[in-house]
Amino acid sequence: MNNFIDLVQQSFVENAFMAGTLIAIVSAIIGYFVVLRAQAFAAHALSHIGFAGATLAAVLGISGLLGMSGFTVAAALGMGALEKRIRGRDVEIGMILSFALGLGVLFLRWYTNSSSETVSVLFGSILSVTHADIILTLVFGIGTLVILAAIFRPLLFSSIDPEVAEARGVPIKILSILFMFLLAITVAEAIQVVGVLLVFALIVAPAAAAQHLTRKPFSAIAISVALGVAFTWGGLLLALATSWPVSFYIATLAALTYFIAVRIAHFARPHAHATHEHPDGEYIKAT
Amino acid sequence: MFSIFQYSFIQNAFLAGTVVAIVGGFVGYFLVTRGLTFAGEALSHIGFAGAAAALFVGIDPIVGLLTFTIIAGIAIGIFGKDLREEDINIGIVMTLALGLGALFISLYNGYAEQAYSILFGTILGISHTDVLVTLIFGIGTIAILVAIFRPLLFSSADPEVAEARGVPVRALGILFLVLVAVAVSMSVQVVGVLLIFTLLVGPAATAIRLVHNPLGAVSISIALALAYTWLGIFLAATGSWPVTFYIATISFLVYLPVRLLTART
Numbered sequence: 001m002n003n004f005i006d007l008v009q010q011s012f013v014e015n016a017f018m019a020g021t022l023i024a025i026v027s028a029i030i031g032y033f034v035v036l037r038a039q040a041f042a043a044h045a046l047s048h049i050g051f052a053g054a055t056l057a058a059v060l061g062i063s064g065l066l067g068m069s070g071f072t073v074a075a076a077l078g079m080g081a082l083e084k085r086i087r088g089r090d091v092e093i094g095m096i097l098s099f100a101l102g103l104g105v106l107f108l109r110w111y112t113n114s115s116s117e118t119v120s121v122l123f124g125s126i127l128s129v130t131h132a133d134i135i136l137t138l139v140f141g142i143g144t145l146v147i148l149a150a151i152f153r154p155l156l157f158s159s160i161d162p163e164v165a166e167a168r169g170v171p172i173k174i175l176s177i178l179f180m181f182l183l184a185i186t187v188a189e190a191i192q193v194v195g196v197l198l199v200f201a202l203i204v205a206p207a208a209a210a211q212h213l214t215r216k217p218f219s220a221i222a223i224s225v226a227l228g229v230a231f232t233w234g235g236l237l238l239a240l241a242t243s244w245p246v247s248f249y250i251a252t253l254a255a256l257t258y259f260i261a262v263r264i265a266h267f268a269r270p271h272a273h274a275t276h277e278h279p280d281g282e283y284i285k286a287t
Numbered sequence: 288m289f290s291i292f293q294y295s296f297i298q299n300a301f302l303a304g305t306v307v308a309i310v311g312g313f314v315g316y317f318l319v320t321r322g323l324t325f326a327g328e329a330l331s332h333i334g335f336a337g338a339a340a341a342l343f344v345g346i347d348p349i350v351g352l353l354t355f356t357i358i359a360g361i362a363i364g365i366f367g368k369d370l371r372e373e374d375i376n377i378g379i380v381m382t383l384a385l386g387l388g389a390l391f392i393s394l395y396n397g398y399a400e401q402a403y404s405i406l407f408g409t410i411l412g413i414s415h416t417d418v419l420v421t422l423i424f425g426i427g428t429i430a431i432l433v434a435i436f437r438p439l440l441f442s443s444a445d446p447e448v449a450e451a452r453g454v455p456v457r458a459l460g461i462l463f464l465v466l467v468a469v470a471v472s473m474s475v476q477v478v479g480v481l482l483i484f485t486l487l488v489g490p491a492a493t494a495i496r497l498v499h500n501p502l503g504a505v506s507i508s509i510a511l512a513l514a515y516t517w518l519g520i521f522l523a524a525t526g527s528w529p530v531t532f533y534i535a536t537i538s539f540l541v542y543l544p545v546r547l548l549t550a551r552t
Contacts, residue, residue, distance in 0.1 A: 040375055041325065048481075090324050091492050095542050098484040102535025105407050105482075109529055119402060123389040197332070197481075198389070200382040208375050245393045251386025258379050 007240055016126045016246075019134050020232045022141040023189045024202060028228035029148060030186045031207035032221045033179060036159045040204050042079055042180075045093045046187045047199035049075045049100040054121050054191070055107035064121070065133045068188035069140070071100070076184035080177035124195035124247040127239070133192065140185050147182060155179060156217055193232065194247040201247070202228060205254035209261035227257060291524050300410045300524070303418045304516040306425035307473045308486065312512035313432050314470040315491030316505045317463060321443050324488050325374065326363055326464075329381040330471045331483040333359045336384040338405045338475070339391035348405055349417055352475055353424075355384075356468035364461035407479035408531040410520060421473050428469050431462075439463060440501055477516060478531045485531075486512055489538035496549040511541065 007013065034043050050068040057067020075096070120128070129137075148155075158165040158172040166172050190202045210223035235250035291297050318327050334356040341351025363377075392402045404412065413421075432439075442449040442456045450456045474486045490511035494504045519534035 035375070038374075040378055044378065090322075091319065091488060092546065094324055094328065094484045094488055095492070095539055095546075098482050098489070098535050099539035101481050102485065102532045102539070105529050105535075106532040109527075109532075119389075119392060122406065123392075195389075197385045198382055200378050201386070204375060205379060205382065208379070245389050248386045248390040248393070251382050251389070255379050255383035255386070262376075 004241060012127060013236075013240065015129055015131075015134055016236055017233070019129055019137045020126050020193050020236060021229055022137060023186075023193050024206075024228040024232040025225050026141045026144050026186050027190050027202040028206045028224040029221055030144070030183055031203040031205075031228070032210070032217075032224050033155060033159055033207075034183065034203060035207045035211055036156075037179075039183075040200070040208075041090060041093060043183060043187060043203050044200060045097040046072045046075060046079075046184055047191060047196050048097040048104075050188055050191050051121060051196045052100040052104040052107065053188075054196070055104045055111060058111040059107050063130075063132055063136065065136050065140075065188055065192065068191055069185055072184035072188050073181060075100075076180035077177060080180035120195070121191075122195045122197050123245060124191070124193050124198065126193040126236070126246055129192055137189055137192070140189060144182050144185055147178070151175060151178065194250055198247045198251045201231070201251040201254040205258050206231065209254075209258045212258075212261040212265040227254075231257070291521075296411060296413075297520070297524055299413050299415065299418045300520050300530075301517065303413050303421045304410055304477055304520050305513065306421050307477050308512040308516040309509050310425050310428050310470045311474050311486040312490050312494075312509035313429065313505060314467055315487045315489075315512070316494065316501070316508045317439060317443060318467060318487055319491045319495055321463070323464075323467070324484070326377060327467055327471060327483060327487055329377045329384075330356050330359055330363075330464075330468055331475060331480045332381040332388075333384040334468075334472055334475060335405060335480040336388040336391070338480070339388040339395070339402065342401055342405075343391040343395045347416065348401070349420055349472060349476070352472040353469065356472050357465055359384075360464035360468035361461055364464040405475065405479065406481050407529065408475070408477050408482070409479075410477045410530055411523060413476055417476060421476065424469050425473060428466050431466060435459060435462065478534055482531055482535050485535040485538040486515070489542050490515065493542045493545045496545050515541075 034040060050072045053068040053071030054064045055067075056071075057064045060067070154165070154170045155175055157168075158170050158175050162172050186203065187199055190199045194202055206227035207220070207224040209227055210220040213223060214220050231250045231253045234253050235246045238244070238249045239246040292301075318324055334352045337351035337353075337355025338348035339351070340355075341348045344351075359380075395402070438449070438454045439459055441452075442454050442459050446456050470487060471483055474483055478486050491504075491508040493511055494507035498504045498507055515534050515537045518537060519530045522528070522533045523530040
């Protein structure tokens, strides 16, 4: 146990907790809106696009976080601009996602013959996050929170009822693009903790679980944040104690909690329709 | 330039790749028309967990792939009655599976090369056994697809009427997902877990936009998948860039103009 306490006091661990906590908080709040706006698949796609950015950054020798942010922001702005035509477009999004991954594979081949680097981009590397990236994470994270606080009400309004909001003069298109921009930054940050493939665990799972438990926005966000932070801390502690990957623990905790939340909701309100259907929800449709 | 064909690993790659492409193009058509593309993506990620588990336990990854994906496919078939609303559920299951995969890979301790090839394909290094397995499963899948083609088409286009006419819609649905599971497992060898879309969805989605009648669309889908795979293997064999990159890029570059220039059905 003494060894464990010693371990936890190492600076790389402190860094991991600091960055991880902030990322968990931001992800949980953004995630609330992602679930509300039924854009889970878009978030998933953004992380795969981030992979291409991360690998290109490695080839060019610049910060991975910057590379990822560059790619995700560009993609997100594109998605935001095509907003209306993106909903329900699983095939299109999937194709772009695959192309981005293919590019990433190529860049990876250029960068390294080391497969373990691939694994850490894909599955997270919070325990080896660099100082520069921590600073960037802090700046991006706090900036995102500030902007979210500023646009909270109109964003909520335009997410729940876009037509009425628009009629009331809310600039939904601008908000939409701004939201996608914030999502892109958050995705890039989340990738550091859980890797490209498990972004769902930090961004979607806490919020989705929360929304099964309550409809009220503030409560849902509070629960979402609490869960996100719990998964992250739990994941970090368990990983340090057992040497198994952080992202595995976060993903497992997130998934189990989500399914428990679904069960609870089912028993509490057996006849209510559990999922909130967004008017232009992202559904799987045939082409 | 064509001297590469004398190498057995190239012959293996082309052989396996051909079977995979035909199955992928065929299955892909129904994957797209039945709106199951996200489920296909999820199956590939779940398959990854299976492959990683198999590696860890010391058996051929393809066994793990097939086991996990077939079980998951059946489960989705039985429990996912209306997949539209299960988007997030599927995503969460996918996340859980990937997390497990990450665990197995880290436990497997080294040979990250194997993990890399599961994720991104390994057709140029495919073993003799796997070529055989691919051939057997592939031909089996194609045979079943041909046998159920009409009823499957019917139940995809109009499930209620089909059911009324005595077509076993539910059973077909589950059987189809098992076939998807097999197709996904096989395709993983060529393009890897993460790029299933490029072989399973790309050709089909492109074909459907070009031709409306089912037989025509399936034919074009298979033809495109074959073309992408052959070209990809050939380019990769004569250069040093990955097969997966070529297939993904070609698939996307063909899909893009077709998508932009054609109208919706």
